[in-house]
Amino acid sequence: MDVKWFENHVVLLTGATGNLGSCLLYKLALQLPTSKIFVLIRGSVQKAIESWEQSIPEQVDNIIATRKLQFILGDMTQPNLGLSSSNLLRLQNEVTLVINSAGDISLSRDLAETLPVNCSAHLTLIGLADSFTHLKHFLHVSTTFVSSFLPDGAVKEKIYSLIDDPKEELATILATGQSSYTKQFAAPYALAKYLAECLLLEGTHTFSVLVLRPCLISPAIEEPFPFYGSDGAIPVHSFFQLLLEDSEYGPFKLEQMLPRHVACNEIPVDLVARTCLAHIAKDTKGVVHASADLYLTRTVGELFDRMRYYAPEGVVETIRKAGIDHGEVTASEVFRMINQFARDWRIECTRSEELKQVAGPLGLSLPDHDPDAFFKRRIERLAKSLLDKLGSFDFSNKVYQSQAI
Template sequence: MDAATVAGYFKDKSILITGSTGFLGKIFVEKILRIQPDVKKIFLLVRAADTSSAEQRVLNEVIGNELFGPLRENYGSNFYSFMKEKISPLAGDIINENLGLESLEILKLSKEIDIIVNGAATTNFYERYDVSLASNVLGAKYVCKFAKKCANLKMFLHISTAFVSGEQEGLLLEKVFQIGETLKEGCHLDIAAELQLVESVKAELTHSTNGKSEQTEKITMKKLGLKRARQFGWPNTYVFTKAMGEMLVGHFGRELPVVIIRPSIVSSIYHDPLPGWIEGTRTIDSIISAYAKQTIPHFIGAGHVILDVTATTQDQSKEACVLNFDPKSIDWEYYLYNSHIPGVMKYAHKK
């Protein structure tokens, strides 16, 4: 399979994307439109009050972004008409049954959609437990249930995280999480019970404070998420709820063409279309920014320590090189000094 075949796969396909206003979502939308302008339609589910608000949000946060600069230059005065032809914003939310869409919308979409990419999530490590459960767990369930209504579905891609494996050491093979599975021996996870626990704790708080202390509820929910995560063997609320999301995708998506991908650290763009492009500061970027400001003049590290090694085959196909899917092709020193760090200072640091 070569690059032309990969791009050709998206020709005349309709794609539903959740999380398109996020970092990965924007990159994916731009990439599809650039490598396959004959994609039939890209539906973007965004949180908004109505269709008009959804359109405005996509205009401001997605296609109006500097990431789309090369496409804007390529299409010139036809850029916005091309975007309007290919992109269809939907006002909804994955935390609701039927994604918050009307019955007629669901019926229409179920006949059109070929591919679903579920990238919507809250990635805050220490998010409120109720918020994380709604987005990362119930959201995965509801998108899965919608996918089962799509008669022409060819792929359901769910974006998870490599850190659902927790803090285990050694060789970690990819395997699907089963319902109830935990990282702590002798424990069983009941997702329904976790949802009920959240509701009971919130009800108790409302009763004890007469519903007047939002800050107390926020702190309690954050502490509860961390406590439950560690009880079952995960280090934080984010990876715990993403693991639960995988369980529900595996459970409700048994009859679907499901692919779960688990990125590790998400960093700036390596090369295409804007080298070093990034939104916000991520992981080590806070240290880079602090070092640039000299608020951290130096930091200590052990050069011999292996942080992470990526599960890749020796025989890489042509598409991996052309579309940059092969991490072994990356010159990490060049990338860090010439793309990533300048990108952090140019795109993230200025904000």
């Protein structure tokens, strides 16, 4: 697939300091021949740069040096995205491609809190995009968990009908903060994302609209660098850390409860970014999945077995005894969610199958990649990250062997 498609495109990127957003920014700035990237940021330019200095420290200077970045101050939850009239005019006159990767996957937010950022903001954005005179493509990043109300079986790349009138349901939630559908989704943010998808795709626009649904995101294979992605942005890492230290809801108990054959659907963040950009270049419309089928599908049993095998000796017990503060979400809440929604889904990725044979920044071919070696190093790094927080473990003599998690 030819990267020249992006030549001279002017991009508006939201969520650029997030995990996926920073990866997309790296690719748009350094790997693709875009001419300008408007980056919507909240707070200040300095705050955004400081965020990148933490997440992509060796890449941020090169990104800024391209002189492609144009910082636009705003707030996705405000009317007109909080844009000044002059900045809105610039976007209206210049942008050819919108990539909306903004969102908040926090499990601690209730429906009234998550709706503004995970639904209403996206509708505001596409409403403004209708006034962009040169816009050709609009990509919205969602989640495969919008389909978490489905039973076991195949999950196709489409919107499944659940709510008769999404617009009316949105109005009800905005008025009351409640929905009768909340318990059918893995988390309130998934319901908010579901409503956003329905309303984004039902409209009539002069540009193509693509909804990209990633499954759980895991560390990068290559871009911006191997193992890119903070533990807090990797759901499996966050869940594992939280459950590990809880005496009642530990991962060993979760392992006993979950069917071993069920897929643990993860995909590296850079493969999600490549899938996004490849489908933009293909002018794909509608819904596209980015799930483990595009990389490697592991079952729950295989995941626990490998975690147990690759965990350094003594790490599990050390972390379990010490405890680490994980904020507002409790182990019981995470345990309940995983146990309730770990169904036997087969998340289809038929629209991206051909990308597995494509090399380069828009392809998913990984000829020199060793998934087992990569996963081993991933578990080692996760263990070290946790123990660094405790400051009480000697890694100089670490031994790798089977551990009881």
